[in-house]
Amino acid sequence: MSSHPELAEKFTRDVARTTWHDETLWFVRQKRDRIAYTIPEFQQLRDLASQVKNHMLSRIDEYLIQFEENAKKNGVHVHWAADAEEHNRIVLSILQKHGAKRMVKSKSMLTEECHLNPFLQANGIQVVDTDLGERIVQLRNEPPSHIVLPAIHLKKEDVGETFHQHLGTPKGEKDPQALTEAARQHLREQFIAADVALTGVNFAIAETGGFVVCTNEGNADLGVNMAPVHIACMGIEKLLPKLKHLGIFTRLLARSATGQPVTTYTSHFTRPAEGREMHIVIVDNGRTQQLGRPDFRNSLKCIRCGACMNTCPIYRRSGGHSYDATVPGPIGAILSPNIDLKKYSSLPFASTLCGSCSDVCPVKIDIHNQLYKWRQVISEEGAMSKSKKWSMKAMTTLLASPTLFALGGKFGRMMLKILPHSLTHAKSINPWAKTRELPAPPAKSFREWYAENNNEEQVNGKTESVTGPSIKQIAKHE
Amino acid sequence: MKVGLFVPCYVDQFYPQVAIASLQLLRKLGVQVEFPTKQTCCGQPMANSGCEQEALPVYHHFVDTFENYDYIVCPSGSCVYHVQKHYNVIEQTSSVQHVRAKTVELVDFISTVLGVDTLPGKFPYKVGLHQSCHGQRGLRLATASEFTPKQESATRQLLLSKEGLELTELDRKDECCGFGGTFCVVEEAVSGRMGQDRIADHQKNGTQVLTGGDMSCLMHLEGIVRRQQLAMRVMHVAEILNGNEP
Ligand code: SF4
Numbered sequence A: 001m002s003s004h005p006e007l008a009e010k011f012t013r014d015v016a017r018t019t020w021h022d023e024t025l026w027f028v029r030q031k032r033d034r035i036a037y038t039i040p041e042f043q044q045l046r047d048l049a050s051q052v053k054n055h056m057l058s059r060i061d062e063y064l065i066q067f068e069e070n071a072k073k074n075g076v077h078v079h080w081a082a083d084a085e086e087h088n089r090i091v092l093s094i095l096q097k098h099g100a101k102r103m104v105k106s107k108s109m110l111t112e113e114c115h116l117n118p119f120l121q122a123n124g125i126q127v128v129d130t131d132l133g134e135r136i137v138q139l140r141n142e143p144p145s146h147i148v149l150p151a152i153h154l155k156k157e158d159v160g161e162t163f164h165q166h167l168g169t170p171k172g173e174k175d176p177q178a179l180t181e182a183a184r185q186h187l188r189e190q191f192i193a194a195d196v197a198l199t200g201v202n203f204a205i206a207e208t209g210g211f212v213v214c215t216n217e218g219n220a221d222l223g224v225n226m227a228p229v230h231i232a233c234m235g236i237e238k239l240l241p242k243l244k245h246l247g248i249f250t251r252l253l254a255r256s257a258t259g260q261p262v263t264t265y266t267s268h269f270t271r272p273a274e275g276r277e278m279h280i281v282i283v284d285n286g287r288t289q290q291l292g293r294p295d296f297r298n299s300l301k302c303i304r305c306g307a308c309m310n311t312c313p314i315y316r317r318s319g320g321h322s323y324d325a326t327v328p329g330p331i332g333a334i335l336s337p338n339i340d341l342k343k344y345s346s347l348p349f350a351s352t353l354c355g356s357c358s359d360v361c362p363v364k365i366d367i368h369n370q371l372y373k374w375r376q377v378i379s380e381e382g383a384m385s386k387s388k389k390w391s392m393k394a395m396t397t398l399l400a401s402p403t404l405f406a407l408g409g410k411f412g413r414m415m416l417k418i419l420p421h422s423l424t425h426a427k428s429i430n431p432w433a434k435t436r437e438l439p440a441p442p443a444k445s446f447r448e449w450y451a452e453n454n455n456e457e458q459v460n461g462k463t464e465s466v467t468g469p470s471i472k473q474i475a476k477h478e
Numbered sequence B: 001m002k003v004g005l006f007v008p009c010y011v012d013q014f015y016p017q018v019a020i021a022s023l024q025l026l027r028k029l030g031v032q033v034e035f036p037t038k039q040t041c042c043g044q045p046m047a048n049s050g051c052e053q054e055a056l057p058v059y060h061h062f063v064d065t066f067e068n069y070d071y072i073v074c075p076s077g078s079c080v081y082h083v084q085k086h087y088n089v090i091e092q093t094s095s096v097q098h099v100r101a102k103t104v105e106l107v108d109f110i111s112t113v114l115g116v117d118t119l120p121g122k123f124p125y126k127v128g129l130h131q132s133c134h135g136q137r138g139l140r141l142a143t144a145s146e147f148t149p150k151q152e153s154a155t156r157q158l159l160l161s162k163e164g165l166e167l168t169e170l171d172r173k174d175e176c177c178g179f180g181g182t183f184c185v186v187e188e189a190v191s192g193r194m195g196q197d198r199i200a201d202h203q204k205n206g207t208q209v210l211t212g213g214d215m216s217c218l219m220h221l222e223g224i225v226r227r228q229q230l231a232m233r234v235m236h237v238a239e240i241l242n243g244n245e246p
Helices: A004-013 A015-037 A042-058 A060-073 A084-097 A109-113 A116-122 A132-139 A156-167 A176-193 A219-226 A243-258 A287-291 A297-301 A307-311 A313-318 A329-339 A356-360 A367-380 A386-399 A402-418 A446-453 A456-460 A471-477 B009-014 B016-028 B044-048 B052-066 B077-089 B094-102 B106-113 B133-138 B154-160 B188-204 B215-227 B237-242
Strands: A077-081 A102-105 A126-129 A196-199 A203-205 A211-215 A229-235 A265-269 A277-283 B002-005 B032-034 B071-074 B103-105 B126-130 B209-212 B233-236
Touching: A004 A015, A004 A313, A004 B188, A015 A243, A015 A307, A015 A313, A042 A060, A042 A243, A042 A297, A060 A077, A060 A277, A077 A084, A084 A109, A084 A116, A084 A196, A084 A229, A084 A277, A102 A176, A102 A219, A109 A116, A109 A229, A116 A126, A126 A132, A132 A156, A132 A176, A156 A176, A176 A219, A196 A219, A203 A243, A211 A219, A211 A229, A211 A243, A219 A265, A287 A297, A287 A329, A297 A329, A297 A367, A307 A313, A307 A329, A307 A356, A313 B188, A329 A356, A329 A367, A356 A367, A356 B133, A367 B044, A367 B052, A386 B052, A402 B009, A446 B009, A446 B016, B002 B016, B009 B016, B009 B215, B016 B032, B016 B106, B016 B237, B044 B052, B044 B077, B052 B077, B052 B094, B071 B077, B071 B094, B071 B106, B077 B094, B077 B103, B077 B133, B094 B103, B103 B106, B106 B154, B106 B237, B126 B154, B126 B215, B154 B237, B188 B215, B209 B215, B209 B237, B215 B233, B233 B237
Parallel strands: A077 A277, A102 A126, A102 A196, A196 A229, A229 A277, B002 B032, B002 B071, B071 B103, B126 B209, B209 B233
Antiparallel strands: A203 A211, A211 A265
């Protein structure tokens, strides 16, 4: 099992691809900015969205029951799943009841989280992801690397190669239009043949028992309208109390995700059509546990827009797969430790705590604060390496004592001066030195200088400047 | 008004000129300021590494050192952020509350407490300002691009009051430099790459002197500038405002 730093290091080795990945996602972030700036009330919308979700989470039990009642009144079958396993079994049993062999599926991070596809395939069901990006990664047998842009780690050449292998497109084809057309023809056959269509849920409305699915490709609608059975899977936190709240979220979702005013398809589902069946599977899978952690419950407000990934300078340079989790990026780094603290203990440290994720988040999740808090939990619950813990303790001893601190500093500066550059900057022992020089040690620390010079003339006089060439030297070169 | 100068541990040891400039600048502005010599560190390095509990003795030492000052001024937004936001985990005695409320970032102190918005002197160079994230988004010392395309901060204003100073327009106005405390070592690959990208943006847009309010970010960026042997000077904003030559 590799940790984030190892996987990230591997990703960054391909410098050109890292640049391309970074720039592509930054482009999406800029689109988001432009459209957010054009809406004067954008920050109020974020406030409202955050308050609605807070309120919902504080009474989630009541709203879930209300939702169930209303959905049942609409003729929908409602199922409850405590965990991933139960969710998968429920979906399989619905398929089996109908003797279904083929299922089309539109984007749903929840089913990814539950590893539904391999489970169904092992039970003889053919599952086809119909979102273009998801289909691409499915053909490659990879997990999505981003929750909104699942194949963002791939270039069009990679897609061309994948389609050549699996869909028989000409070798070397990389024209996006030709590739999309090939995918469309291929998916059309899948839609026609499907016995069951599965979708995710973006928002479920307690008041009406209905739910909303947002896509840009219309693939959810195609699947649902052609297949006789529709299964919708949702995490408990997808609820909104009332229909009137929905507009706040649909305005925020697409803008934050891709910089669009609204998703191309925002489809409302309330009841099954004549002669058809509709099922909703409501899943917990660790969510109530997170709800019970006051420091982290806020993370359940997430509407999965992906904006925190697009803005995250670490995500952009390490790729989604480096998180090795269903939801990658900043939000994934606070959701994953809830599921498995040990396995994901490197994720809360994969951040500089720059705070951009919190500022971009449409529902105002304090992501970077939660990352900070997870770090404390990881340390307290013993999921941190002994050597790291020990070095932090030693550092505290040094830093809680002025004498030790002054001595230690003097020693450090002296070592930097007398040891050869090749040793202080050895890449094998000093990770800092791989890309950077250490600071050039000054003759005296500030406290030494202060002890000698704390009188008016000195304090107001001129001082030496930092190391490196001076501007005058630079000017001479030019 | 009695002001205690808080000099972050690594500034004390590696960048004394930044602390000297901060001291001189404050004295020029008529502030009665001293450096309490028993100070060490605010505890941020340990806490950001997850060892908040281990850092508590350092927190108490910090409060003991500074409780009798009206303001504690520090040339580093990130240390100020740590004292203000993360000292909530120790008992909130009146001393702790006082220290948390009165620990202020240097430029913020000059502009908000002293009410100074221009400084005399020339600095005829193209200056690239790195607004550190903890100062910008943590303490809200500058506008953030997530909210508005307008770039505003007291640091920009004070810098621009220097005769001849021109600020660099960056392609990415306020992205993180990748320092991030122990992040720079633990995630060395991503950190190095982030720093290289920031420097490339400054290079492309003509920065001669790279500056900022957090020496930690600048230490990382300066390390890259020196490794790549670039014709760019790195100075803390206190040095420029104090009138130091590049
Ligand atoms: S945490 Fe916020 S920004 Fe990130 S995906 Fe969720 S809603 Fe979007």
